Amino acid sequence: MRSEFLTKNFRNINFHLLPSKKYFQTTIAVRMYLDLDEKVATGAALLPYILLHGSEQFRNNLIIQSKLDVEYGAKIGVSIDKKGNKQVLCLSLKFYNQNHKIINPEILNILHDLLTKPLITKKSVEIEKKLHVSRIHNEIFNAYNYSYKKSLLYLQSKPQNLYIDQIGSIHEIEEWNETNLASLYQKILQTSSIHMYVIGDFNEENVLEQLCGYFQIETDATGQTIIPPCPVQSNIKTYNSEKYQFKHSIMTTCLSTGGITFKNKDYPALVVFNRLLGGSAHSRLFMNVRNDLNAAYSIISILDAINGLLFIQTAIDPASEGMVLRKIFDEIKSIKEGAFTKKELEATIKTLINSYKLSQDSPISLIDFHQNGIVSGQVRSMDEMIDYMDRIKPQDIQDVAQVLQGYSIYTLGER
Amino acid sequence: MFTGSFIEKKKINGLDTYLVNKTGFHENYILLSIDFGGMDSHSIYHEKECNGKIPYGTAHFLEHLIIQNNQFDALHRFGEMGSSINASTNYEYTSFVISCTEQLELNIQMILKLVQSISITNDIVEKEKKIIKQEILHSQSNKKAKCFTNLLSDLYGDESGGAQPIVGNFASIDSMDANIMERCFQKFYSIENMKLIIIGDIIPEEIYSIIGDEVTGSTLKEKNRYLPLLPVKRESLKIEPINTNQSVLLLGSTIANESVTSSDTDIQNEFMIRIGLEILFGRTSDFQQKIYSHSLVDRDIDVKYEISNSYSFAFLSAITSKPCVLMEEIRLAKNKIQARSIDDYEFLISKRRIIGMIIDVYDNPTKLANSILHYSTRGMNFCDVIKVINKITKKEVIDALYSHILI
Numbered sequence: 001m002r003s004e005f006l007t008k009n010f011r012n013i014n015f016h017l018l019p020s021k022k023y024f025q026t027t028i029a030v031r032m033y034l035d036l037d038e039k040v041a042t043g044a045a046l047l048p049y050i051l052l053h054g055s056e057q058f059r060n061n062l063i064i065q066s067k068l069d070v071e072y073g074a075k076i077g078v079s080i081d082k083k084g085n086k087q088v089l090c091l092s093l094k095f096y097n098q099n100h101k102i103i104n105p106e107i108l109n110i111l112h113d114l115l116t117k118p119l120i121t122k123k124s125v126e127i128e129k130k131l132h133v134s135r136i137h138n139e140i141f142n143a144y145n146y147s148y149k150k151s152l153l154y155l156q157s158k159p160q161n162l163y164i165d166q167i168g169s170i171h172e173i174e175e176w177n178e179t180n181l182a183s184l185y186q187k188i189l190q191t192s193s194i195h196m197y198v199i200g201d202f203n204e205e206n207v208l209e210q211l212c213g214y215f216q217i218e219t220d221a222t223g224q225t226i227i228p229p230c231p232v233q234s235n236i237k238t239y240n241s242e243k244y245q246f247k248h249s250i251m252t253t254c255l256s257t258g259g260i261t262f263k264n265k266d267y268p269a270l271v272v273f274n275r276l277l278g279g280s281a282h283s284r285l286f287m288n289v290r291n292d293l294n295a296a297y298s299i300i301s302i303l304d305a306i307n308g309l310l311f312i313q314t315a316i317d318p319a320s321e322g323m324v325l326r327k328i329f330d331e332i333k334s335i336k337e338g339a340f341t342k343k344e345l346e347a348t349i350k351t352l353i354n355s356y357k358l359s360q361d362s363p364i365s366l367i368d369f370h371q372n373g374i375v376s377g378q379v380r381s382m383d384e385m386i387d388y389m390d391r392i393k394p395q396d397i398q399d400v401a402q403v404l405q406g407y408s409i410y411t412l413g414e415r
Numbered sequence: 416m417f418t419g420s421f422i423e424k425k426k427i428n429g430l431d432t433y434l435v436n437k438t439g440f441h442e443n444y445i446l447l448s449i450d451f452g453g454m455d456s457h458s459i460y461h462e463k464e465c466n467g468k469i470p471y472g473t474a475h476f477l478e479h480l481i482i483q484n485n486q487f488d489a490l491h492r493f494g495e496m497g498s499s500i501n502a503s504t505n506y507e508y509t510s511f512v513i514s515c516t517e518q519l520e521l522n523i524q525m526i527l528k529l530v531q532s533i534s535i536t537n538d539i540v541e542k543e544k545k546i547i548k549q550e551i552l553h554s555q556s557n558k559k560a561k562c563f564t565n566l567l568s569d570l571y572g573d574e575s576g577g578a579q580p581i582v583g584n585f586a587s588i589d590s591m592d593a594n595i596m597e598r599c600f601q602k603f604y605s606i607e608n609m610k611l612i613i614i615g616d617i618i619p620e621e622i623y624s625i626i627g628d629e630v631t632g633s634t635l636k637e638k639n640r641y642l643p644l645l646p647v648k649r650e651s652l653k654i655e656p657i658n659t660n661q662s663v664l665l666l667g668s669t670i671a672n673e674s675v676t677s678s679d680t681d682i683q684n685e686f687m688i689r690i691g692l693e694i695l696f697g698r699t700s701d702f703q704q705k706i707y708s709h710s711l712v713d714r715d716i717d718v719k720y721e722i723s724n725s726y727s728f729a730f731l732s733a734i735t736s737k738p739c740v741l742m743e744e745i746r747l748a749k750n751k752i753q754a755r756s757i758d759d760y761e762f763l764i765s766k767r768r769i770i771g772m773i774i775d776v777y778d779n780p781t782k783l784a785n786s787i788l789h790y791s792t793r794g795m796n797f798c799d800v801i802k803v804i805n806k807i808t809k810k811e812v813i814d815a816l817y818s819h820i821l822i
Binding site for chain 1: 417419437438439440441442483490491494495496497498499500501514515516517542545546549550552553555556657658660661698699704707708710712713714734736760763764765767768769770771772774775777778780
């Protein structure tokens with residue numbers, strides 16, 4: 001069964017279609033990319049939520065939700081995301097498509113009207129502004145996110161726009177009203193790169209024709225190219241901490257991957273390195289920090305391959321901080337020196353191949369992985385990654401590990 | 416009409432097995448569950464000799480020991496095959512999940528071996544206590560989970576199995592030793608107390624044969640379960656601050672379990688209440704439209720009906736900056752619906768929304784396996800759910816609302 005999208009550009013919308021009989025439901029996901037910019041981030045973050053308040057044809061949220069419910073509980077969701085130096089406005093629909101050739105026209109009609117003719121009213125804006133304060137508070141009070149952001153901030157000698165929250169800032173909310181939000185939305189529609197994914201049981205040609213018929217947005221053709229972000233490169237070595245009321249400490253270590261990003265030829269080796277270090281339950285860090293030192297319930301390393309960063313995060317007993325830190329850096333050093341067995345590497349690669357195959361079963365994972373390629377400037381497929389995995393040699397891992405130089409450790413909690 | 420996937424059920428040498436063929440899926444999802452959960456702690460058993468109370472957190476502790484099983488080294492052995500193993504414990508059961516794309520036969524053999532023998536020493540137990548205490552500290556920052564435990568404790572009493580977190584507390588963890596673990600392993604980890612669910616692009620006959628070879632030697636024992644919990648309160652409200660501006664609000668009501676007549680009737684009873692709750696508090700209800708327009712909540716409200724062999728309660732949960740105002744709106748919503756009639760359209764859309772939620776389950780192996788497990792534990796067939804929902808009438812839903820929610 002195919003696992004790669006068929007991509008067609010139509011004006012400023014890029015359609016990515018993946019017909020598959022294995023799902024009962026059809027997923028449509030819209031992604032609008034704009035540059036992270038402090039001046040507009042808060043307004044842009046409000047917009048997806050305002051879209052659900054109504055459109056010219058479907059005048060309020062009750063009408064939208066009721067129409068979707070009639071179609072066997074079709075579900076609509078919006079969110080705001082960040083990928084690299086882009087703020088991403090997200091809208092997704094999941095529904096049972098009884099017609100297996102085309103998309104249910106009622107669903108497309110709702111989607112089209114919400115996207116192209118939203119009602120941005122004083123009332124809807126005021127409601128969403130109040131709710132957005134709570135959304136921002138939730139972000140601020142998420143200790144793991146906070147620790148993650150602060151570790152990144154200290155790694156950069158000159159902060160890039162990566163520190164801008166996709167959700168925006170409380171201080172900017174009052175700057176926005178129905179007039180400037182409507183202008184901003186029109187500008188986004190006309191100038192931003194818009195991607196629409198459709199995954200489910202349908203006929204590709206029929207649906208492509210259907211989508212091109214529905215979505216004819218007048219656009220400014222000049223501003224729609226996505227320029228990949230410059231990776232964070234840093235030789236800074238820094239430790240920072242902050243007190244908090246936890247009984248345990250949240251410790252995040254942020255490392256620069258020396259410029260290697262998603263589109264780089266060494267990316268597959270970096271993925272394996274990360275998995276071997278702390279990317280799974282049988283990784284070096286999990287086995288040693290959790291199972292041998294008994295110092296943490298969990299420890300994980302996460303690769304942000306768009307920005308060229310690797311994060312290691314754990315929640316620990318404050319008394320064991322020094323011991324855990326030594327272990328983290330000992331494990332990195334050990335992989336740099338090639339001290340890992342063939343069996344260990346083979347198992348790591350097998351688990352990665354397993355997870356790439358599993359992702360092919362998940363529409364959301366397929367879309368997310370494709371988006372990484374869009375933002376990074378090179379779309380990769382899961383099958384391509386599996387092929388790379390089969391060719392990785394121990395020396396590749398040792399070589400790629402050498403690029404880790406700078407680091408920033410940030411601890412939230414009593415030291 | 417949506418028919419879903421066929422769920423094939425068979426008992427193999429005492430082991431309840433459920434297979435679902437999902438053509439085209441790469442993933443083979445294996446769920447092995449043991450009827451031993453958080454609710455078994457501090458509960459009263461049918462057998463007199465088992466009346467000794469099991470410390471809080473025992474099922475979860477034993478789940479850790481199984482994964483760490485020195486005889487087996489599960490993490491490494493599954494890892495070598497590229498498979499991932501995960502485990503979790505809820506109030507009702509302990510689950511071990513394998514997700515693999517290759518060597519299905521070996522994965523099935525290994526998961527069955529993993530849960531059939533263990534060597535537990537006090538050293539191993541003491542070592543694991545340190546990790547579990549870290550987990551308890553970690554989970555204490557989850558205010559929603561804390562609020563949920565407080566709600567259960569209030570509804571069913573502070574000595575009931577649900578009165579403490581599934582992971583237990585520092586005192587209960589300190590009280591554990593190899594002897595308690597060994598006894599619980601012998602009591603609960605027997606083949607007839609387990610269920611195996613396998614979902615993937617599979618050939619059922621081959622799977623049955625693999626399982627049959629692996630569980631031939633089991634000795635059949637009678638199941639031994641605790642008695643259903645008796646509610647001490649009909650309704651409980653819990654509010655837990657999560658930061659300076661917002662709180663978690665949980666409002667729960669116990670619902671009397673009606674005497675069971677057939678699987679279809681049980682499903683019908685459950686979904687009459689669930690559709691009723693959707694009409695009252697769901698996304699198209701006057702209630703939800705109003706609280707959004709007054710910015711009382713910033714994300715989805717959860718309206719759920721939790722039902723098992725030991726408890727049955729409905730609850731509403733939300734994160735809000737104004738819990739008292741939200742409570743008043745809940746009260747008003749209940750009053751208002753009694754002063755008007757429910758129209759055909761709101762009944763239709765609420766019913767279709769629920770059907771949509773069930774369709775969604777079929778596309779996700781994790782949700783599907785958990786649903787099969789949940790309904791089979793209650794003696795029902797998940798396959799029948801949509802068929803039964805389709806037959807539910809508006810009158811039945813209104814009657815259920817008045818009998819269980821609007822009282």
